[in-house]
Amino acid sequence: xxxxxxxxxETPLVRLDxxxxxxxxxxxxQGVTLDVGASEVTxxxxxxxxxxxxxxxxxxxxxxxxxxxxxxxxxxxxxxxPREALDRGIATVYQDLAVVPLMPVWRxxxxxxxxxKGPAMDLAAMRTMAKQELLDMGIDLxxxxxxxxxxxxxxxxxxxxxxxxxxxxKVLILDEPTAALGVKQSGVVLRYIVQAKERGLGVIFITxxxxxxxxxxxxxxxxxxxxxxxxxxxxxxxxxxLTGLMAGGSELEELTHELEAAGTDSSGLxxxxxxxxxxxxxxxxxxxHVGEPQTPASGSTGSRPDSTQP
Amino acid sequence: xxxxxxxxxxPAPARDExxxxxxxxxxxxxxxxxxxxxxxxxxxxxxxxxxxxFREPSSLATVLYVSSTYGIPAVAVALLMIGGEFDLSxxxxxxxxxxxxxxxxxxxxxxxxVGVLVALVxxxxxxxxxxxxxxxxxxxxxxxxLGTFFMVRGLNLAITKIVTGNVGTNDVSDIAxxxxxxxxxxxxxTVGGVAIRITLLWWILFVIIATxxxxxxxxxxxxxxxxxxxxxxxxxxxxVNKVKIGLFxxxxxxxxxxGMHILFxxxxxxxxxxxxxxxxxxxxxVVGGCLLTGGYGSVIGAxxxxxxxxxxxQGIIYAGWNPDWFYFFLGALLLGAILLNNFIRSRAxxxx
Numbered sequence: 001x002x003x004x005x006x007x008x009x010e011t012p013l014v015r016l017d018x019x020x021x022x023x024x025x026x027x028x029x030q031g032v033t034l035d036v037g038a039s040e041v042t043x044x045x046x047x048x049x050x051x052x053x054x055x056x057x058x059x060x061x062x063x064x065x066x067x068x069x070x071x072x073x074x075x076x077x078x079x080x081x082p083r084e085a086l087d088r089g090i091a092t093v094y095q096d097l098a099v100v101p102l103m104p105v106w107r108x109x110x111x112x113x114x115x116x117k118g119p120a121m122d123l124a125a126m127r128t129m130a131k132q133e134l135l136d137m138g139i140d141l142x143x144x145x146x147x148x149x150x151x152x153x154x155x156x157x158x159x160x161x162x163x164x165x166x167x168x169x170k171v172l173i174l175d176e177p178t179a180a181l182g183v184k185q186s187g188v189v190l191r192y193i194v195q196a197k198e199r200g201l202g203v204i205f206i207t208x209x210x211x212x213x214x215x216x217x218x219x220x221x222x223x224x225x226x227x228x229x230x231x232x233x234x235x236x237x238x239x240x241x242l243t244g245l246m247a248g249g250s251e252l253e254e255l256t257h258e259l260e261a262a263g264t265d266s267s268g269l270x271x272x273x274x275x276x277x278x279x280x281x282x283x284x285x286x287x288x289h290v291g292e293p294q295t296p297a298s299g300s301t302g303s304r305p306d307s308t309q310p
Numbered sequence: 311x312x313x314x315x316x317x318x319x320x321p322a323p324a325r326d327e328x329x330x331x332x333x334x335x336x337x338x339x340x341x342x343x344x345x346x347x348x349x350x351x352x353x354x355x356x357x358x359x360x361x362x363x364f365r366e367p368s369s370l371a372t373v374l375y376v377s378s379t380y381g382i383p384a385v386a387v388a389l390l391m392i393g394g395e396f397d398l399s400x401x402x403x404x405x406x407x408x409x410x411x412x413x414x415x416x417x418x419x420x421x422x423x424v425g426v427l428v429a430l431v432x433x434x435x436x437x438x439x440x441x442x443x444x445x446x447x448x449x450x451x452x453x454x455x456l457g458t459f460f461m462v463r464g465l466n467l468a469i470t471k472i473v474t475g476n477v478g479t480n481d482v483s484d485i486a487x488x489x490x491x492x493x494x495x496x497x498x499x500t501v502g503g504v505a506i507r508i509t510l511l512w513w514i515l516f517v518i519i520a521t522x523x524x525x526x527x528x529x530x531x532x533x534x535x536x537x538x539x540x541x542x543x544x545x546x547x548x549x550v551n552k553v554k555i556g557l558f559x560x561x562x563x564x565x566x567x568x569g570m571h572i573l574f575x576x577x578x579x580x581x582x583x584x585x586x587x588x589x590x591x592x593x594x595x596v597v598g599g600c601l602l603t604g605g606y607g608s609v610i611g612a613x614x615x616x617x618x619x620x621x622x623x624q625g626i627i628y629a630g631w632n633p634d635w636f637y638f639f640l641g642a643l644l645l646g647a648i649l650l651n652n653f654i655r656s657r658a659x660x661x662x
Contacts, residue, residue, distance in 0.1 A: 082546075083547045099542055100538035100543065101538065102601075102605040103534055103605070107535075111531060111546050119527060120526045121526060121528055123526065
């Protein structure tokens with residue numbers, strides 16, 4: 001309550017300032033600053049091992065941060081369990097952990113939040129509500145009695161999101177919801193993200209695909225090797241810049257050379273190399289622009305990249 | 311909670327045209343216990359045909375009695391298995407409960423119920439230790455309870471020898487409170503000339519309660535969930551560790567109950583009995599449709615599984631077959647039941 005008396009008109013729902021996490025001597029995450037307000041989507045981008053999971057776990061209450069601050073609605077917090085985070089309205093939809101495959105959809109929907117009628121559960125109400133709530137989110141299921149494992153990956157994600165929305169989540173953390181999905185299903189999930197945003201929720205959308213992040217996001221955090229590469233508002237960064245930063249331009253260039261060297265005797269590989277070369281050329285253009293937003297002049301976010309390009 | 315009152319009755323229950331009319335039969339076939347039921351009917355018919363004494367009502371009463379002594383612990387073992395865990399110490403925990411109750415009351419000249427309560431505490435403690443070790447160490451329950459199985463087995467023999475100087479306990483039938491305890495745990499009554507043991511009623515009661523808890527309460531929802539995916543359950547706020555420890559303690563409770571029956575039915579307890587029974591409880595649960603990996607199963611199925619065991623156990627005697635072959639037949643019957651169970655389940659799932 002003390003630290004939020006700054007110029008901001010609206011207290012963000014979730015705000016991390018210079019937060020980090022060490023596992024013993026291993027620095028898993030360092031210097032992360034982000035915020036998400038109501039009706040906002042904050043995207044966290046990063047390759048494998050960038051520290052995305054650690055970040056989610058801190059926000060979701062599975063782990064505790066060791067550095068910096070974590071505020072929920074202006075109040076500093078350190079969650080001891082996911083339950084505590086849930087009680088503050090922070091719900092996480094994990095990539096694989098979202099549901100129990102063998103259980104019917106409605107049992108999954110209400111798992112941990114069962115409607116009780118005396119000592120028992122109100123089965124009829126739970127079945128009807130699950131069906132209705134999913135319908136409201138635009139998911140038309142054949143039968144809420146079917147095991148949730150029989151649904152498609154996209155449908156399962158959507159059930160998990162609808163569940164979090166229904167149980168009064170203010171902030172949704174989505175852990176790579178589109179990673180294992182095809183183009184069409186990814187589109188469906190992205191639509192739900194927008195829908196959740198329109199219902200007034202704050203969404204933290206973790207992904208490694210800038211093409212999924214850019215259209216729906218308001219703020220963008222890029223992680224690399226446990227560090228923040230920077231934090232941008234949407235008007236401070238373009239799609240091309242985002243892609244460039246994600247891919248890591250110089251690394252891609254190296255890969256191109258390698259492919260070229262290997263590809264002198266194979267036309268197929270040469271073709272791949274040419275495609276990469278083209279992409280790198282585009283990235284160089286992007287790199288030129290990125291120089292400025294990395295140290296944002298706006299000051300509204302207070303973020304500071306810890307490292308320039310290695 | 312969002313309430314949409316204005317819509318009148320929500321259209322949700324209306325039939326979805328994509329769900330073909332599922333017949334009552336195919337709905338029934340999708341239940342986990344259906345394979346066991348089919349197996350039980352086949353085995354019943356076989357013995358009914360080949361063993362004339364098996365057709366007597368009193369034989370059925372005996373079969374049901376034998377089934378109940380295995381079926382009562384199997385209720386808890388099935389719940390535990392649905393919750394994703396094993397308990398190999400259940401068989402010797404039965405014996406331990408009976409030994410403790412008997413020795414405490416006899417040695418301290420206390421009322422029988424003092425021993426009964428101390429035994430309950432011991433049985434729950436064994437369950438708690440099993441559960442605590444499993445959830446805190448993450449070691450598979452197969453190994454943890456294998457360890458406690460040998461420990462309890464050793465304690466049964468060693469402590470009984472130290473206390474009584476013998477391998478069995480002393481007769482407790484003239485201790486105060488014995489009659490009342492016997493009425494609760496080991497009495498019998500006659501219905502239409504057939505003697506029925508009270509364990510049958512307890513068994514039915516436990517099956518009803520456990521089924522209700524499993525299917526109708528939030529705790530049942532959690533049991534399915536922790537067995538199906540502990541990580542997912544934890545993530546949505548289910549107290550996974552409490553549920554698992556509670557399930558191990560439920561096994562302890564049922565082991566205690568069975569131990570009390572043995573004590574008050576026979577007045578003395580041999581310290582070496584109960585070995586191998588844990589497998590029969592597990593087999594009853596598996597035959598009854600519980601998945602070894604957890605998350606799926608039924609208590610009614612486990613009861614049918616115990617009934618299959620009871621029929622095989624007694625039916626071979628009624629049929630006059632050489633009892634040396636009992637375990638071979640038992641294994642074959644169980645394997646057959648499991649195969650049938652699998653076959654029917656996969657058919658049922660395909661027809662969904």
